[in-house]
Amino acid sequence: MTDVDRQIARSSEYLDRTRERAASLSARRRKRQGTQIITRLGRIAAADAAILVAALVVGWIIPLGIGGAMLVMAALIAATLILAIFPLTPQLKPEALAQVPLKALPLKTEQWLETQRPALPAPAQTLIDGIGARLEGLAPQLATLDEREPAAAEVRKLVGEQLPELLKGYARVPAALRGVERNGKTPNAQLADGLKVIDEQIAGMSAQLAEGDLNLLATRGRYLEIKYQGDGLGGTPS
Numbered sequence: 001m002t003d004v005d006r007q008i009a010r011s012s013e014y015l016d017r018t019r020e021r022a023a024s025l026s027a028r029r030r031k032r033q034g035t036q037i038i039t040r041l042g043r044i045a046a047a048d049a050a051i052l053v054a055a056l057v058v059g060w061i062i063p064l065g066i067g068g069a070m071l072v073m074a075a076l077i078a079a080t081l082i083l084a085i086f087p088l089t090p091q092l093k094p095e096a097l098a099q100v101p102l103k104a105l106p107l108k109t110e111q112w113l114e115t116q117r118p119a120l121p122a123p124a125q126t127l128i129d130g131i132g133a134r135l136e137g138l139a140p141q142l143a144t145l146d147e148r149e150p151a152a153a154e155v156r157k158l159v160g161e162q163l164p165e166l167l168k169g170y171a172r173v174p175a176a177l178r179g180v181e182r183n184g185k186t187p188n189a190q191l192a193d194g195l196k197v198i199d200e201q202i203a204g205m206s207a208q209l210a211e212g213d214l215n216l217l218a219t220r221g222r223y224l225e226i227k228y229q230g231d232g233l234g235g236t237p238s
Contacts, residue, residue: 040084047079094164102152103143106135109159116167121178121188127195134202135159141209151209158201166194 055072110132170191178187
């Protein structure tokens with residue numbers, strides 16, 4: 001096999017992996033959206049049923065008349081619109097991720113990343129999708145990890161602190177300057193570099209948890225030397 005053939009084969013493998021990841025991410029997104037729709041419909045049905053039952057009970061005692069029927073109709077419409085429009089849960093602030101129980105941290109972080117995704121450049125969106133997939137794989141492993149383990153503190157530092165700080169630091173950069181080079185690299189490129197490092201570290205943590213090597217995982221706390229930190233994206237490593 002020639003070098004060209006090997007390069008073509010590697011490119012083909014990369015494209016296959018990219019398509020598989022895209023299909024997986026789309027399926028997960030559709031699943032979440034479907035679950036949200038079902039939850040919303042269930043809440044709307046429950047609220048409307050409660051209003052109708054209350055109207056029937058009141059109607060047994062006091063005839064509602066046309067005015068009462070109009071009020072019931074208005075209450076049904078209002079309840080339906082409110083439950084259809086407003087978020088199912090309050091939007092999670094990044095500062096709150098540090099307080100989320102460890103076993104819920106991957107899901108909460110992934111949900112928060114979904115809210116940040118539209119404001120990011122296309123390469124960063126792709127990296128965010130990949131991190132979301134990593135977090136989904138990490139969730140079952142953290143469900144059995146003791147919060148008191150030093151390894152748990154390292155996972156929480158990376159996922160609940162450093163990742164949000166990276167995105168918050170990028171958000172503080174004016175939009176007009178995100179494509180302007182500073183110290184040889186644009187904020188967009190710095191963001192992508194930081195996300196790549198975090199993606200790699202999550203993958204490494206997941207592998208070590210799978211191997212049960214908690215001692216090695218607990219010593220990873222000095223690893224995260226992300227280039228963007230010197231340019232104003234993100235916090236100071238601890």
